[in-house]
Amino acid sequence: MSDLHLIVEEAIAELRLDNPAKLNALTMPMLEALEAHCARLDRDETIHAVVLTAVGDRAFCAGADINAWSELPPAEFARHWVRDGHRIFDRLARLSKPTIAAINGHAFGGGLELSAACDIRVMAPAATLALPETGVGIIPGWSGTQRLARLLPEPVLKEMALFGRRLTADRALAVGYVAAVAEDPAAVAREIAERTLATSPRATEIAKYMIHGAVGEDRGAMIEALGGGMIAASEDKAEGVSAFREKRKPQFPGR
Structure with a gap:
């Protein structure tokens, strides 16, 4: 123990x-x-x-x-x-x-x-x-x-x-x-x-990532985490995943 x-x-x-x-x-x-x-x-x-x-x-x-x-x-x-x-x-x-x-x-x-x-x-x-x-x-x-x-x-x-x-x-x-x-x-x-x-857990997490990116605390991972979160919420990501699963060419809306 x-x-x-x-x-x-x-x-x-x-x-x-x-x-x-x-x-x-x-x-x-x-x-x-x-x-x-x-x-x-x-x-x-x-x-x-x-x-x-x-x-x-x-x-x-x-x-x-x-x-x-x-x-x-x-x-x-x-x-x-x-x-x-x-x-x-x-x-x-x-x-x-x-x-x-x-x-x-x-x-x-x-x-x-x-x-x-x-x-x-x-x-x-x-x-x-x-x-x-x-x-x-x-x-x-x-x-x-x-x-x-x-x-x-x-x-x-x-x-x-x-x-x-x-x-x-x-x-x-x-x-x-x-x-x-x-x-x-x-x-x-x-x-x-x-x-x-009394604060947003998600906003607090993102603020911590941004500060860590600025001071060099695992900067690479922080930048990719922030970018990953943005793209994961996009319609392009949803279309890309659907096209892959349906074995078709994706039609990205750019959103």
């Missing part, structure tokens, strides 16, 4: 990290559960928004469990641990629903990268953000030097990745990484999520 749970209540889904004894450190079963939950959420039209939370107040997520990767052979580490984790975080980032991370405690390494895969973030005042990888002889591997480069000013990211400096909640708010600082991030994140109950 994984330490990452999916709870759905009133059209709002919650993805909850639940291993506070290990500071919610990520294991492969947790990553696999995240990927499976994202696949389910993408296809559930009753869900309007997703909140990513964690149990406990010490850490949102301390990163990848060192016991899960430290003994892996180099090829295995690169081919599976890094690439699989990257793929799964990309899956979260490209979820069709809006996502909010409730950073209730420290978010280090993979935990920070996990929060970066959400659309917006709410952070507890005492929480900090860090990329401590170089202190244990590795580098960020789940988009810490890529997606975070779009979300943080370059000098700030270099402070964290090269010099190990932590980012406080106040500074994270000042540079725009978090949308709010709150004593109860999960409650505020849910309040934000509930605003989607």
Whole structure:
């Protein structure tokens, strides 16, 4: 059984990290559960928004469990641990629903990268953000030097990745990484999520695709998804499919 749970209540889904004894450190079963939950959420039209939370107040997520990767052979580490984790975080980032991370405690390494895969973030005042990888002889591997480069000013990211400096909640708010600082991030994140109950789910999804296309988050797929939606609603598409099934030459109306 994984330490990452999916709870759905009133059209709002919650993805909850639940291993506070290990500071919610990520294991492969947790990553696999995240990927499976994202696949389910993408296809559930009753869900309007997703909140990513964690149990406990010490850490949102301390990163990848060192016991899960430290003994892996180099090829295995690169081919599976890094690439699989990257793929799964990309899956979260490209979820069709809006996502909010409730950073209730420290978010280090993979935990920070996990929060970066959400659309917006709410952070507890005492929480900090860090990329401590170089202190244990590795580098960020789940988009810490890529997606975070779009979300943080370059000098700030270099402070964290090269010099190990932590980012406080106040500074994270000042540079725009978090949308709010709150004593109860999960409650505020849910309040934000509930605003989607009064908006068009389809319009929200398309707006997210358009923004992702602009900033380069899976730009190719976003452009083709938008184009695909337009053509799927056309009379030309309906005529083309009918002609194919009836084994005749299509007569496209151009609409």
